[in-house]
Amino acid sequence: MLDIQKDKLIFHYDAEEVWIEPWGANALRIRSTKEHKMPEENHALYERGMADCEIAYTRQGAEISNGKIRAEITKLGKIMIYNREGRLLLEEYCRNRRDVLDRKCSAIEVEAREFKPIPGGDYHLTMRFESVDKDEKIYGMGQYQQPYLDLKGADLELAHRNSQASVPFAISSLGYGFLWNNPGVGRAVFGKNIMSFEAYSTKALDYWVVAGDTPAEIEEAYAAVAGKVPMMPEYGLGFWQCKLRYQTQEELLEVAREYKRRNLPIDLIVIDFFHWPKQGEWKFDPVYWPNPDAMVKELKEMGIALMVSVWPTVDKTCENYEEMLEKGYLIRTDRGVRVGLDFQGATIHFDATNPSAREFVWSKAKQNYYDKGIKVFWLDEAEPEYTAYDFDNYRYHMGSNLQIGNRYPVDYAKTFYEGMKKEGQENIVNLLRCAWAGSQRYGALVWSGDIASSFESMRNQLAAGLNMGIAGIPWWTTDIGGFHGGNPDDPKFRELFVRWFEWGTFCPVMRLHGDREPRQPQYGTTGGASCCSGAANEVWSYGEEVYEICKKYMELREQMRPYTRKVMEEAHRKGTPVMRTLFYMYPEDPVCWEIEDAYFYGPDVLVAPILYAGQLSRTVYLPKGEIWVEYATGKEYEGGQQVKAHAPLENIPVFIKKGETKILL
DSSP states (O other): OEEEOSSOEEEEETTEEEEEEEOSTTEEEEEEESSSSOOOOOTTOOOOOOOOEEEEEOSSEEEEEETTEEEEEETTOOEEEEETTOOEEEEBOOBOSSSTTSTTOOSSOBOSEEEEEOTTSOEEEEEEEEOOOTTOOEEEEEEOSSSOSSOTTOEEEESOBTTBEEEEEEEETTTEEEEEOOOSSEEEEEOSSEEEEEEEEESEEEEEEEEOSSHHHHHHHHHHHHOOOOOOOGGGSSEEEOOSOOOSHHHHHHHHHHHHHTTOOOOEEEEOSOOSSSTTOOSOOTTTOSOHHHHHHHHHHTTOEEEEEEOOEEETTSTTHHHHHHTTOBOOOSSSOOOSEESSSEEEEBOTTSHHHHHHHHHHHHHHTGGGTOOEEEEOSOSOGGGGTOGGGHHHHTTSOGGGGGGHHHHHHHHHHHHHHHTTOOSOOEEESOOOTTGGGGTEEEEOOSOBSSHHHHHHHHHHHHHHHHTTOOOEEOOBTOSBOOOTTOHHHHHHHHHHHHHHTTSSSEEEOOBBSSOOOOOOSSGGGGSOOOBOOSGGGGOHHHHHHHHHHHHHHHHTHHHHHHHHHHHHHHOOOSEEOHHHHOTTOGGGGGOOSOEEETTTEEEOOOOSTTOOEEEEEEOTTOEEEETTTOOEEESSEEEEEEOOTTOOOEEEETTOGGGTO
């Protein structure tokens, strides 16, 4: 049965009801359920916006149009989606005999929208689409540890892990964007024959699709309904210093003083984890951090902002555990001991999906951090990691079920975003290991997690950063040099470090971090002192040659500050990625759709990282229609050609549009 209402098209057959409705410019939201009522949650889609909608019955069923997009649904429920010119964008993959006149009628009985009941009343949902064009390219979907920018052919887990962030919005080369608007743990497969999305536990199907003439138009339409980042504060435009980990107040201050003694530009320094007495006590350990007020004051006088790491884990022996347990502020387990993570103590995460729990945690952070002048937070362990080995209990650990499993990082970010908004702060930055669709509107700056220190890992991060931008997360960063391992005295690691540092200059946030070797000895017996630090990780820790290169690129980042500020303003206003694929900027140039190892930092700076050990030159494609100026030499090149760029250790290949050379030259 088909029913046309004022603002939606409704299909009903047996227990299933389907809604197709306009949602923003040139976009449709499609939902389906076998419950008695369509769920009310909007998840990532917090703005509906204006729509120019037409709905009508047709000979085959009904259709709905909204600007540049049109959906048809047959009398028996099959959906096909087209753009304004009539090009097929998406077609449901059904193989049944419900309609024997369908050209794809089949006896194999495979449904496009498959709801498999599971114990507890939810469904294992699978949504299947035809792969309508063998040459289709797909980008976005968040951060995965693999080197492929084009995801066609990829099989992706929809779940959060350390260094993996599922943000299920994708852009297709066919001219559409697709949001899987279901935060349930699941899977996405972009197969050659079938594309599918799964949610392992849910009550409804929910996706959003938009048509557009360019990737930029599609991205901006998505940002209009899912939200945009705040304006990046000034301290986010320059260089950030971090390591695992500064163990005492005096150690951190001495590093900051040395940066100032050397007259190096630095915006922010980070106090990483286990500066607290116990997990769940959101405050400084007075043994090792005796005077936070004086520390913040001295840093402020040096013009350096301070970020502190905050974990959502609560130790069963900490001062807040019993109160949080009594008030229902902790996530739960199905059976057995309530422990979600066993690291430096038996802990359980606070339930960030509970607004009262968020208020409680913020009240502690406000008292012990924010009121002391610390306005920037690193919200670590947000995935949470234990899903990797305790999947059967995941629904209970999350304080609800698998339906909201991937939403936890969003709610965790909201804890601090909401708190700072109440204090009148506007431009908010939360450094996060994970994010889901919509996290950007809570000031999410996502970093690529605890990754290996290798060129292979570095190549993965380039794909991760570019796909995160396309997935709607403009603020992204990576640990310069990688996280795990790397000895500052090792010549091979020094080469990797330099190449990563050069590339990091052209990332949305330039942040040095890592757990270097050899690890430092234990420095105390109480609090977090047993969690030992890595070796030195300041720019002068790698020898004089490396130091001079780092100094050059730190000064270059500082020189780019006005340009970076404009790029951040565009991200704030329009949702534009800071790191942009070549096809994003030049979609009419077919070669740009093939390039996976170079990108734009903002609209005018083309960056070609050195991604292999021993590489002293590389080819770079320069898009058509421009004259390009090489940063290292000042030499000019006509666009539309591939050039060989020399890359001695001190230079990364960078090209600037002619007329914009003031950015770098």
